[in-house]
Amino acid sequence: MSNTPNSLPDLNTCKVAIMGLGYVGLPLAVSFSNTKKSVLTQEKLERTVFGFDINKKRINQLKNGFDKTNEISEKDLLILRNLYFTDKPSDLFEADVFIITVPTPIDKFKKPDLSSLKKVSQLVGNLIKSRTKKSYPVIVYESTVYPGATEEVCVPIIESESNLKYNEDFFVGYSPERINPGDKKHRLESITKVTSGSDISSALWIDSFYGSIIKAGTYKAPSIKVAEAAKVIENTQRDLNIALVNELAFIFNKLGISSYEVLKAACTKWNFLDFKPGLVGGHCIGIDPYYLTYKAESLGYYPKVVLAGREINDNVSKWVVEQMVINLVKKKIPIEGTEVLILGFSFKENCNDFRNTKVIDIIENARSYGINPIIVDPIVDKEDAFIEYGINILKKIPSDRNFKAIIVAVAHKQFLLLKKSDWELIKSTNSVILDIKNILPEEIEAIRL
Ligand SMILES: NC(=O)c1ccc[n+]([C@@H]2O[C@H](COP(=O)([O-])OP(=O)(O)OC[C@H]3O[C@@H](n4cnc5c(N)ncnc54)[C@H](O)[C@@H]3O)[C@@H](O)[C@H]2O)c1
CATH class of the missing domain: 3.40.50.720 (NAD(P)-binding Rossmann-like Domain)
Incomplete structure (x- = not known):
């Protein structure tokens, strides 16, 4: 039983996988890899970050310093040290934290299209199945969903793919994204980030994990469902106004x-x-x-x-x-x-x-x-x-x-x-x-x- 996990990952040295490198995922990947000292504790951070995307063209462009979303400049992309762009799932083996930032559009009947979210959950389930590390993997969803989707749709997929048990062998969180594409003033680090976790200790861990990069601070919501609902009503309120x-x-x-x-x-x-x-x-x-x-x-x-x-x-x-x-x-x-x-x-x-x-x-x-x-x-x-x-x-x-x-x-x-x-x-x-x-x-x- 020497490989049985007994703790959450080390906050300062964990291996992070960002799943989906679009408007949301890329700035996150850059921020997690760039921040050398925790904003919260001032401790030294030595994290390795993998930016994963199924779009090969996007990966090649990023490796060559070109971000078509215009969020990160060529200069900033080319000086990255511990961020690796990849379209190979095998590179994500033994990742400690998975952050999910894939698209969640609607279909032609205006119903949620969760297909990317389901696919990426399957992949993560597979990746954590044969994990050998002594820490529990943590999976944080950032994609916008309806309240309940993370635990009702994604978690069962991870459980069935990995044969692992939710809140026993792996932990989950939800931290909605608030960035505004093209807005150079309100950036990831300068907007308060809502966090949440599947139990008390994972919620605290996830809050500290984001707290290490977010200068504006974090807000720990009482549950995943509350965090999911908060995100969706922010945009609903704006739409109605x-x-x-x-x-x-x-x-x-x-x-x-x-x-x-x-x-x-x-x-x-x-x-x-x-x-x-x-x-x-x-x-x-x-x-x-x-x-x-x-x-x-x-x-x-x-x-x-x-x-x-x-x-x-x-x-x-x-x-x-x-x-x-x-x-x-x-x-x-x-x-x-x-x-x-x-x-x-x-x-x-x-x-x-x-x-x-x-x-x-x-x-x-x-x-x-x-x-x-x-x-x-x-x-x-x-x-x-x-x-x-x-x-x-x-x-x-x-x-x-x-x-x-x-x-x-x-x-x-x-x-x-x-x-x-x-x-x-x-x-x-x-x-x-x-x-x-x-x-x-x-x-x-x-x-x-
Ligand atoms: N763009 C924003 O301003 C914004 C703000 C807040 C929340 N969100 C939410 O964040 C999520 C991501 O939005 P975005 O704008 O970054 O989307 P995006 O389309 O810019 O990027 C998503 C990326 O995920 C990749 N992808 C798709 N399926 C994948 C898979 N199975 N595995 C790995 N990568 C995959 C795509 O190739 C793409 O590069 C959505 O749920 C969106 O609603 C977006």
Whole structure:
């Protein structure tokens, strides 16, 4: 019985495996490998970190210092010392801690798609099966899920793959991620991190483990389920707040007043929340509420407010195109064959991520009227966008012609730099402009959301 584990891993020298190196996993891997002294205890850290991803191309790019998510610079990637990028599960043998950061999207019926989470749990179960170390392995999930998923879906898979017992032979935790892609101010280390564990000692261990790298400190939630629920409601609350201002914007449009002007006036009250109308895309805010509603429905509760908010936000792109068409008709501009210049394709400003972008809905809606979209985005990867959606994206606004229809969809800084004189050249004299982000100079006539 000499190999029977008798403790949790050594906090300062453990071997860490980060499973999935996307927007969430890569900064984590870099931070765990870079932090040389524990933020909490000031003790020396000598951890070995393995960054694992099933995407070979991503692994090769990272080894060559290129991070397509733009979170880590080439310089920072190339000076890494004890972080090893790999697509070989065998490199993860004898890892002490597994941190799971794989995607958790929704399927076409808007139901949680846990396939990556299940696959990675299987792999981890296999990896810990023949472990020879004297410490218990710890598996921490960071992927966003519905409350209960870690213990109801992932843990049974690990148990059956490994033949080991939960909370006897291995321990589990959940620590939701709060990073905001493209945001250079709110970074992993500067945002309070919620942690949780499957029993008292693993919860303390996981809290100290994250506490060693998070300067903003940690918050130890009382259970895995509480931590899972906290994450999913953060984004649900944001989604609903935006849904409210989107609905208000539809009403103010009918009233003939600017929602931005109304919101600016209302914001002078101390407790009025400052949300702006707009498209809600991306892999979090427009997705996570469905995780919550899925779980609620499975328990016999049919959420009304959350789903109403989702419906409003999902309909903004349709509303935008309808406004475009109504106003083209009013101005006697033909619909069929008219080019609409669409500025921005990513799901938000100054970020090249276009997962679940709602601009694609604008494009498809416009095409259904026979309108011809010309899409400009200076920062998204043209090839990737073509592979994913079959659309051509221009890096620059064409200068060989002007446009009768323009939709400002994303407020990239390149568009904010455009002056009144630039807009005069981009638009034709008789034109319809829909400025979703309210970035045009006031003197330019536009419909503002
Ligand atoms: N991006 C964010 O801002 C953010 C913020 C908070 C939470 N989250 C959540 O974190 C999770 C990860 O999000 P992300 O944005 O980093 O996703 P991502 O798509 O950028 O990265 C996920 C990575 O996991 C890899 N992967 C997929 N299946 C795998 C497997 N079986 N084994 C190993 N690697 C695998 C993919 O190749 C990809 O590189 C999701 O649940 C997301 O909802 C994301």
